Amino acid sequence: MTKQLSFLPKIDRVATQKKLEGVLESVRLYRQFGMMREEMKVTPSYEIRYHGPTNDVGKPLEDVAMANIQQSKREEWIKQTSFRIDQFLSRLGNGRAGKDQRNIIIKRYLEDEDVCDYMVYNEIGMSERTYRRVKARVFYKLAFALRLEVYETEETGGNE
Structure with a gap:
């Protein structure tokens, strides 16, 4: 038999999940605390320097400005x-279905306190199996919506 050609690349679910969870954690922390601007040190540090002079000129203001631009x-x-x-x-x-999916993402990943999966599905009133299925489905959708999906790379023998 001949193998059917596949034009759609396969999604690496584990890598996609890790990437999406990282982004959701960053968003949760941003919503909770905001961004902290870096400030310049005003007082000198009186530390003993055991090495010789380096003849390097420090540019603390420029370093802080660059860090704040990146931030x-x-x-x-x-x-x-x-x-x-x-x-x-x-x-x-x-x-x-929409309310369940929304509740899973909000309660598990976007609320102020960090909670575990079993706390969320008990609070929502779902079985663990249904929770896992719905969570996988909404993760898949959210990854595509945010363009965070990670595709599997096929490794060939190199002789083609």
Whole structure:
């Protein structure tokens, strides 16, 4: 028999889940604390230097400015991602399935306190099996909505 050609690449579920959980954790922390700006040290540090002079000129103001620019770019990205997550959650629908999916993402990943899966499915009133299925489904959708999916790479023998 001939093997059917597949034009769609396969999704690496484990890598996608880790990537999405990392983004959701960053968004949760951003919503909880915001971004902290780096400030310049005003007082000198009186530490003993055991090495000789390096003749390096320190540029603390420039270092702080560069760090804050990078931080503001990251803050803008997290703000956009947070907005896109909110948009996604609002478009899940008002039926039972949409509410369950929305509750899973909000209660497990976006609320202030870090909770475990068993706490969430007990609070929602779901069985563990149903919870796992619904969570996998909404993770798949959210990863595509945020363009965070990770594709499997096929390794060939190199002789083709």
